[in-house]
Amino acid sequence: MTRWLPSPVLSAALLVMWLLLSQSIAPAQILLGAAIALAAPLLARPLRPLAPAPFRKPWVLARLLFMSMVEIVRSCFNVSRIILFKSRGVESQFIRIPLDLKDPYGLALLSCLINSTPGTVWVEQLPGSNDLALHVFDLHDEQWWIDTIKTRYEQPLIEIFDHE
Amino acid sequence: MTPELDTLPVWVSLPVTLLLLLGSAIVLIGALGLVKLPHFFQRIHGPAITITLGTGAILVASMIYFSALQSRLVIHEVLITAFIMLTAPVVAMLIMRTAVYRDLRARERGKTPPAVKDGEASEVYPFSTKKSLSAKK
Amino acid sequence: MTALLSLAIDITLLSVILAMLLCMIRLLLGPTAQDRVLALDTLWMCAMLLALALGLRFASIIYFEAAMLIALTGFVSTVALTKFLMRGEVIE
Numbered sequence: 318m319t320r321w322l323p324s325p326v327l328s329a330a331l332l333v334m335w336l337l338l339s340q341s342i343a344p345a346q347i348l349l350g351a352a353i354a355l356a357a358p359l360l361a362r363p364l365r366p367l368a369p370a371p372f373r374k375p376w377v378l379a380r381l382l383f384m385s386m387v388e389i390v391r392s393c394f395n396v397s398r399i400i401l402f403k404s405r406g407v408e409s410q411f412i413r414i415p416l417d418l419k420d421p422y423g424l425a426l427l428s429c430l431i432n433s434t435p436g437t438v439w440v441e442q443l444p445g446s447n448d449l450a451l452h453v454f455d456l457h458d459e460q461w462w463i464d465t466i467k468t469r470y471e472q473p474l475i476e477i478f479d480h481e
Numbered sequence: 482m483t484p485e486l487d488t489l490p491v492w493v494s495l496p497v498t499l500l501l502l503l504g505s506a507i508v509l510i511g512a513l514g515l516v517k518l519p520h521f522f523q524r525i526h527g528p529a530i531t532i533t534l535g536t537g538a539i540l541v542a543s544m545i546y547f548s549a550l551q552s553r554l555v556i557h558e559v560l561i562t563a564f565i566m567l568t569a570p571v572v573a574m575l576i577m578r579t580a581v582y583r584d585l586r587a588r589e590r591g592k593t594p595p596a597v598k599d600g601e602a603s604e605v606y607p608f609s610t611k612k613s614l615s616a617k618k
Numbered sequence: 619m620t621a622l623l624s625l626a627i628d629i630t631l632l633s634v635i636l637a638m639l640l641c642m643i644r645l646l647l648g649p650t651a652q653d654r655v656l657a658l659d660t661l662w663m664c665a666m667l668l669a670l671a672l673g674l675r676f677a678s679i680i681y682f683e684a685a686m687l688i689a690l691t692g693f694v695s696t697v698a699l700t701k702f703l704m705r706g707e708v709i710e
Contacts, residue, residue: 334560337556337557337559337560338557338560340555340557389533389534390534393507393530393533393534396514396526396527396529396530397507397510397511397514397530400510400511400513400514400517400518400527401510401513405519407523409520409522409523409526428570429567429570429571430570431570432569432570432571432573432574433566433569433570434529434533435526435530435533436526436529438525438526438529438573438574438577439570439573439574439577440574440577440578440581441578441581452522452525452577454523489620489623494620494622494623497623497626498626501626501627501630501674502626502629502630504630504667505629505630505632505633505634506633508633508634508637508664508667509633509636509637511637511660512636512637512638512640512641512660512664513640515640515641515644515656515657515660516640516643516644521650521652521656524644524653524656525656528656528659528660531637531660531663531664535667536663536666536667539630539667539670539671540670542674543670543673546674547679550677551679555679557682558670558682560686561666561685561689564686564689564690564693565689568689568693571693571697572659572693572696572697572700575696575697575700575701576652576655576659576696576700578704579652579655579700579703579704580650580652582704583650583652583703583704
């Protein structure tokens with residue numbers, strides 16, 4: 318099972334992608350898609366530096382994704398309001414956030430979620446520490462941002478990935 | 482306009498219209514931010530709204546429109562959405578790191594980057610977080 | 619209602635083209651190289667949206683493939699450009 322199908326989720330995603338691209342669910346297309354879904358993860362396995370992430374707690378993940386989608390839409394309107402009406406005197410700054418999350422997959426997902434949200438861009442994890450450098454478009458209260466990132470985003474990710 | 486458009490019921494054309502108007506407004510505001518904002522580290526936030534909400538609204542509108550027009554489920558726009566949701570954060574982070582790195586390198590060579598000339602030296606990485614934190618507390 | 623819808627599609631086309639013009643301004647004006655890369659990336663995005671809006675305008679699904687390819691090549695070109703700006707070469 319794990320030898321021929323190293324990551325079932327990736328294979329399922331590839332099959333769905335093929336069916337969407339060819340826009341049909343004819344048996345021939347399903348067969349072709351299944352061949353790709355089986356072959357691609359096997360061929361790409363040497364390129365993958367880490368073992369596939371264990372798929373735990375899908376409910377926490379779904380809630381996190383939904384919450385960040387709402388957050389994306391909300392901050393979209395915030396950013397567009399600032400661009401339209403208040404482009405002078407916006408206080409954009411780099412801030413430093415100490416992280417407790419260690420898992421590489423968790424950090425990758427955290428960076429993707431933060432970067433997708435307009436108004437915040439992840440710069441880097443500062444070398445030598447587990448701190449995160451973040452650039453915020455409209456900084457009112459630094460402590461509020463640190464608390465938000467830590468409770469809203471990092472806590473569920475620790476629950477999903479760092480659960481030893 | 483194409484003749485098939487007349488066959489669309491109102492409950493399809495109304496949300497498509499609203500989504501298209503929202504998407505086009507957001508795209509325009511994002512590009513405006515790219516031109517209008519004074520500093521690079523602020524400008525990087527302008528296209529972010531184009532990429533997330535603008536693209537999302539137009540893609541959803543396109544999905545609803547073609548599904549109604551062809552009276553079958555046309556959802557291959559999901560592929561573009563997924564691809565953009567995966568790549569946009571990576572691109573934003575790469576551009577940000579490039580900017581930070583180039584500013585640092587320009588400073589090491591003794592040339593002042595454009596940020597300092599504008600009198601916004603606090604914007605340049607490494608940040609003055611410690612100072613601003615202690616100033617606030 | 620259909621008149622309104624076709625009007626909305628035309629407005630979308632116009633505003634996407636206007637956004638591309640604004641990106642062009644930043645691309646030509648941009649004081650630093652990273653400004654230009656950012657403008658170019660936004661220009662790719664707007665080109666993809668233009669292809670989608672053209673697909674809506676002519677009620678044709680063919681434009682979807684164009685939009686998909688533009689999104690793919692845009693990502694690759696932006697990554698190559700940023701890599702070049704950081705390191706001075708694309709493939710190390």
